Amino acid sequence: MRSGMKMNSASWLLAATIGLTTISIQAQEKPAVEFSGSGFLTLAAGKILGGTRDNADTNPNYLGYKGPHFISDWAQGAVYENKGVQLAPDSRLGLQGSAIFSPNFSLTGQVVARGARDGKVDLEWLYGSYKVNNNLTLQIGRKRLPILYYSESQDVGVSYPWVHLPTDLYGWQVVNYNGANLMYRDQIENWSYTATAFAGAETNKDSGYQKMYNGKHSKTNVRWTNILGGELALSRDWFETRIGYFQNDAENGITGTSDYQAKYRQKIYTLGFVIDYGNWLIRNEYYVGDLSRVEEKDYAQIYAIGYRMGQWTPMLTYSNYQTRYKVGGPIYGYSHDGEERHDTRSVSLRYDLGSSSALKLQYDDYRDYSGPTFHAGGTVATGNARLITLSYDKVF
Amino acid sequence: MKTRRSLACLLFALSVASAGASAQVVVVVGAKSAISPMSKEQLTAAFMGKIAGIEPVDLLEDNPVREHFYAKDIGKSASQIKSHWAKLSFTGKGAPPKEYPSSAEVKKALAENLYAIGYIEKAAVDASVKIVYEGR
Structure with missing residues (x-):
């Protein structure tokens, strides 16, 4: 079953790529193919400064993590544990190569090696891009899901002001997809907009996400099918906003096996505001996840404000996450017992070193308010954690 | 002797650099381009890759005209610009502007691509280009 899925998506990708190449060759005037390469690097070191340890008396290595522990990237299973200075969780190296066949057609691949996955190299992007006209672009292949403002550039530290993105909001089971997207760009008066469907x-x-719930050494599959969504980004001068929606059928694997639990439909709604007014920066995003068939709703948000002073950008950020389960009636009510919150x-402080690299220092104070069932039930409950991280980010 | 020559070279380089930094910069397109004069707001959008059908081109990163243009006319630091393009170029949403070593090369690129827009010192303007924005 699963190998069948893999074959299907791989052969589909190949067929799509060949199809686009054919279109391009027909449209091509100059036969020369232009190649370009670029990359990004994050070297980060972090240390847990304190916190609480869940179930400390009975199980000091809860879920296999030496607590208190701090999750810095759910999707990649990146965790700072209470064991001195660690380099692995946020450090990574990405390389991107493009073959440009014509002004309208290119192929791009991106691989990332990350400490959180013991240096294993993952293919994150591989897509053909066909510019239909100045407004419309079709892309087919493997890409990142455009869930929130920074979702697609989460690996590229230079593109944001933090050492790691606010994890209450940027935490996913699945961050990539194999498929297609159409992107339409235009202007209305002085507003520029980009509408994308995928x-x-x-x-x-x-x-990596499932390890947070099932244990550091556990192995759980996740399958998302029928992913269908869109986003609209609108910007003018110092103001930018985006709204997004997607839905999919999700199946969580049964840990340690190749079987899956029952399929459920999820619907994700997002809204974001990005403001760069003079020296001020505001980042504000909202997320609502509707997993009604498993009687769950998720809410998350981030509020961040920063001020640029030459090469320095200090920033204050607050983010939170809350799951609500249906209790007894048709309305999603509050049940602290089983709540994850x-x-x-x-x-954080970012210091720009020249134009292509930055040093960042960040202090995170994470607080866990999850309900008692959550803590005692052998599922995720990290306890509180305070973390300090220092990073060097570069693009080349 | 050698020291004096190096010093003279350094002084010359500094004077060229400061002349570049203080010279007026203009934003230009090819003489046959359909791109019309624009406001500062449109200019910023164009150089951030936000206007469909307009392709910005750059001078090389260490060129003082480029530094002057982004600092004075766009109002963003080199690292802000780099962060912006890093977000687009590593996510399949756009490629950063092509870079050219001189105003002459920029003018040549504009003549070949009528969707392109660039910036040069005002003194370098000739019949091959038309001005769409008078910079500082």
Whole structure:
């Protein structure tokens, strides 16, 4: 079943790529293919400064993580544990190569090696891009899901002001998909907009996200099918906003096996505001996840404000996450028992070294308010954690 | 002797650099381009890759005219610009502007691509280009 899925998506990708290449060759005037390469690097070191350890008396290495522990990237299973200075969780190296066949057609691939996955090299992007006209672009292949403002550039530290993105909001089971997207760009008066529609599927074997719930050494598959969504980004001068929606059928694997639990439909709604007014920066995003068939709704948000002073950008960030389950009636009510709820207060400082690299220092204060069932039930409950991280980010 | 020559070279380089930094910069397109004069707001959008059908081109990163243009006319630091293009170029949403070593090369690129827009010192303007924005 699963190998069938893999074959299908791989052969589909290949067929699509050949199809686009044919279109391009027909349209091509100059036979020369132009190649370009670029990359990004993050070297980060972090240390847990304190916190609480869940079930400390009975199980000091809860879920296999030496607590208190701090999750810095759910999707990649990146965790700072309470064991001195660690380099692995946020450090990574990405390389991107493009073959430009004509002004309208290119192929791009991107691989990332990350400490959180013991240096294993993952293919994150591989897509053909065909510019239909100045407004419309069709892309087919493997891409990142455009869930929130920074979702697609999460690996590129230079593109944002923090050492790591606010994890209450940027935490996913699946971050890539194999499929297609159509992107339309235009202007209305002085407003520029980009509307994107995307569709596809992804099977994540050994989900980093699931390790947070099932244990550091556990292995759980996640399969998302019928992914269908869109986003609209609108900007003018110092103001930018985006709204997004997507839905998919999700299946969580049964840990340690190749079987899946019952399929459920999820619907994700997002809204974001990005303001760069003079020296001020505001980042504000909202997320609502509707998993009604498993009687769950998720809410997350981030509020961040920063001020640029030459090469320095200090920033204050607050983010939170809350899951609500249906209790007894048609309305999603509050049931603290089974609730997952946490928030993070962060202070960060970015220092630009020239134009292509930056040093960042960040302090995170993560607080876990999850309900008692959550803690005792052998599922995720990290406890509180305070973390300090220092990073060097570069693009080349 | 050698020291004096190096010093003279350094002084010359500094004077060229400061002349470049203080010279007026203009934003130009090819003489046959359909791109019309624009406001500062449109100019910023164009150089951030936000206007469909307009392709910005750059001078090389260490060129003082480029530094002057982004600092004075766009109002963003080199690292802000780089962060912006990093977000687009590593996510399949756009490629950063092509870079050219001189105003002459920029003018040549504009003549070949009528969707392109670039910036040069005002003194370098000739019949091959038309001005769409008078910079500082």
